[in-house]
Amino acid sequence: MKKNLLRILLLFTVLTAVGCLGDDVDIENNRRILVKGKIIDPQGVPIPNISVLTSGFGDELGRTSSDSDGNFKLISLDEQFDPLDIFINYENFTNTQDFYSSLAYYSPEHTDRVLYDMGTIVLGKRATLNLILKNSSGTEDILNYEIKFTPSLCELPLNMTNPTENCDLSQNRSGSLSPSSENQPFYINSIQNSNVIFEYSINDGPTQTIEIPLTNEENTYVFEY
Amino acid sequence: MFSNIKFLLPFLLFSMATFAQETTTTEDDEDEPHKVGNILVGAYIPIPFGDNFVNKGMDLSPGAKIVFKVKTYKGIYVGPYFSFFNGEVTDQDLLGNYENTTDYVIGGVAGYDFYVNNFDISLGLGLGYSVYANRGLGDNFNDTATALWLSPEISYRLNTYLGIFVAPEIRHDFMEIDVPKELEDTFKGVNYFNISFGLRINLGSGYKIQ
Numbered sequence: 001m002k003k004n005l006l007r008i009l010l011l012f013t014v015l016t017a018v019g020c021l022g023d024d025v026d027i028e029n030n031r032r033i034l035v036k037g038k039i040i041d042p043q044g045v046p047i048p049n050i051s052v053l054t055s056g057f058g059d060e061l062g063r064t065s066s067d068s069d070g071n072f073k074l075i076s077l078d079e080q081f082d083p084l085d086i087f088i089n090y091e092n093f094t095n096t097q098d099f100y101s102s103l104a105y106y107s108p109e110h111t112d113r114v115l116y117d118m119g120t121i122v123l124g125k126r127a128t129l130n131l132i133l134k135n136s137s138g139t140e141d142i143l144n145y146e147i148k149f150t151p152s153l154c155e156l157p158l159n160m161t162n163p164t165e166n167c168d169l170s171q172n173r174s175g176s177l178s179p180s181s182e183n184q185p186f187y188i189n190s191i192q193n194s195n196v197i198f199e200y201s202i203n204d205g206p207t208q209t210i211e212i213p214l215t216n217e218e219n220t221y222v223f224e225y
Numbered sequence: 226m227f228s229n230i231k232f233l234l235p236f237l238l239f240s241m242a243t244f245a246q247e248t249t250t251t252e253d254d255e256d257e258p259h260k261v262g263n264i265l266v267g268a269y270i271p272i273p274f275g276d277n278f279v280n281k282g283m284d285l286s287p288g289a290k291i292v293f294k295v296k297t298y299k300g301i302y303v304g305p306y307f308s309f310f311n312g313e314v315t316d317q318d319l320l321g322n323y324e325n326t327t328d329y330v331i332g333g334v335a336g337y338d339f340y341v342n343n344f345d346i347s348l349g350l351g352l353g354y355s356v357y358a359n360r361g362l363g364d365n366f367n368d369t370a371t372a373l374w375l376s377p378e379i380s381y382r383l384n385t386y387l388g389i390f391v392a393p394e395i396r397h398d399f400m401e402i403d404v405p406k407e408l409e410d411t412f413k414g415v416n417y418f419n420i421s422f423g424l425r426i427n428l429g430s431g432y433k434i435q
Contacts, residue, residue: 025362025364026364027323027359027362027364027366028366029366029367029368029369030367030368030369030400030401030402030403031402031403031404032320032402032403032404032408032412033404033405034404034405034407034408060322061321062318062321062322063322064318074318075320075321075408076322077321077322077323077361077362077366112403114403114404114405115405
């Protein structure tokens with residue numbers, strides 16, 4: 001009898017401990033937050049069916065989609081301790097069939113804010129650039145380069161004070177290519193109708209700049225030196 | 226839901242008015258030493274109405290209620306009250322990403338009790354603490370409120386100690402949810418027209434069948 005009681009107590013303790021381990025989200029009591037805004041494309045046309053979701057440290061707190069006028073109004077739960085993050089068209093980011101870019105707003109810290117008016121959000125169509133740097137001269141030149149572009153996944157602080165803040169040309173890749181680095185390809189995910197800025201110098205010479213317009217969904221540019 | 230209330234409300238008012246008229250012809254025994262009070266135990270059917278998050282985004286299922294009423298002076302009674310019901314979240318866009326809730330109310334009632342033949346009739350006012358225990362995302366969280374309700378009640382004596390009752394209840398929950406101004410209409414209050422029915426256990430030998 002005593003043994004059975006001990007077993008039951010042990011099982012209860014283990015189950016409680018396992019339950020506590022799995023409980024990694026702490027929803028705030030008596031709180032709902034409102035996230036609202038409008039999603040349009042660069043031409044000003046509303047985009048329907050774009051997902052909007054709120055998250056607290058990876059746990060989904062609320063979700064909705066933009067309506068036929070591009071408007072969305074998400075009533076979400078709030079996390080007790082973790083900062084709130086808002087994702088626009090984020091879950092489709094890995095889906096290459098999806099046309100539009102994605103936005104991720106990250107909060108630096110937890111706040112008691114209950115209203116997030118995101119205003120008008122512009123999502124451009126995605127575009128890719130296959131940039132190939134080709135040493136066709138066969139010389140011993142060293143190429144220093146920097147590629148600046150607007151990413152198709154834009155990450156911004158949620159509590160931004162400057163509403164005009166955006167991700168234009170916010171990402172870059174830089175490096176140098178030795179003579180042995182032939183046909184170096186770069187695959188860049190960016191936004192259609194934006195420019196990729198390619199800056200380079202050969203053997204520490206003057207810096208040259210090339211603007212590569214992304215006019216199509218898939219673009220290729222070969223730079224030969 | 227509203228159509229039910231439309232039919233029920235006039236019926237209840239009519240019933241109350243009829244009984245009230247009859248009481249004028251009934252001998253009013255002012256001091257009944259054998260009436261201690263009664264206990265109500267029964268089903269509790271929540272019917273929300275109006276522009277609020279419960280009515281718009283939940284599907285409620287019946288619960289239960291228990292009330293212990295102690296007679297004080299003449300027909301005045303007071304006592305503790307407990308009720309609960311369950312609800313499934315049907316519109317997560319409106320309510321947030323959780324699945325279900327159980328609402329518990331713990332409070333007190335006070336009112337006036339009288340009888341006509343074998344019918345005990347009372348009109349009570351209640352005040353309580355309402356907790357919506359919500360579950361979802363692997364976590365539990367609460368929405369709380371102060372509940373205020375008005376509940377007429379009619380019960381029929383089966384014998385001295387046992388009766389059956391039906392009690393409609395108009396209830397308002399003053400929610401304590403922190404929301405932006407434009408959501409206050411939806412989240413700051415919930416209205417109910419609830420119905421409960423079940424057994425009434427009379428305490429004392431003064432509830433004899435007429």
